[in-house]
Amino acid sequence: MNAPAIGSVSWFEIGSDKPEDVKKFFGELFGWQFKLNTDLPGVDYHAAITPGAPGPGGGIFDHAGRFEDYAIFYVLVEDVPATIEKAESLGAEVTMEPVVDAAGVSFARLRDAGGHHFGVYSMPQAAA
Numbered sequence: 001m002n003a004p005a006i007g008s009v010s011w012f013e014i015g016s017d018k019p020e021d022v023k024k025f026f027g028e029l030f031g032w033q034f035k036l037n038t039d040l041p042g043v044d045y046h047a048a049i050t051p052g053a054p055g056p057g058g059g060i061f062d063h064a065g066r067f068e069d070y071a072i073f074y075v076l077v078e079d080v081p082a083t084i085e086k087a088e089s090l091g092a093e094v095t096m097e098p099v100v101d102a103a104g105v106s107f108a109r110l111r112d113a114g115g116h117h118f119g120v121y122s123m124p125q126a127a128a
Contacts (some may be wrong), residue, residue, distance in 0.1 A: 009076035012058035019062040039101035074119035080106045
């Protein structure tokens, strides 16, 4: 399998305070399977594995009622801070500052000038 290209949409996330319902719906509809991911302490995240995929392509985040439910896509970038800087120069705002999980994946969330929510992420240098 080839790695996703920089600039491509290559991850999705669905946030819900009822992750078991979301997992049941998408599992039954599309045959998705789920695996608990514990890379961020204190965060219940269920990696979604779609049929035929060699690994997860997205996930279900149990936000425990801290946010409204949402669905978001993530774009793979080389450098999250540099991408944020460029996005802000184009009118975007950061809605979640960059964080790095235990696996070294850096990610952040933004809203474009039109108000559309999206995310960016980069892989650890050794894995990129």
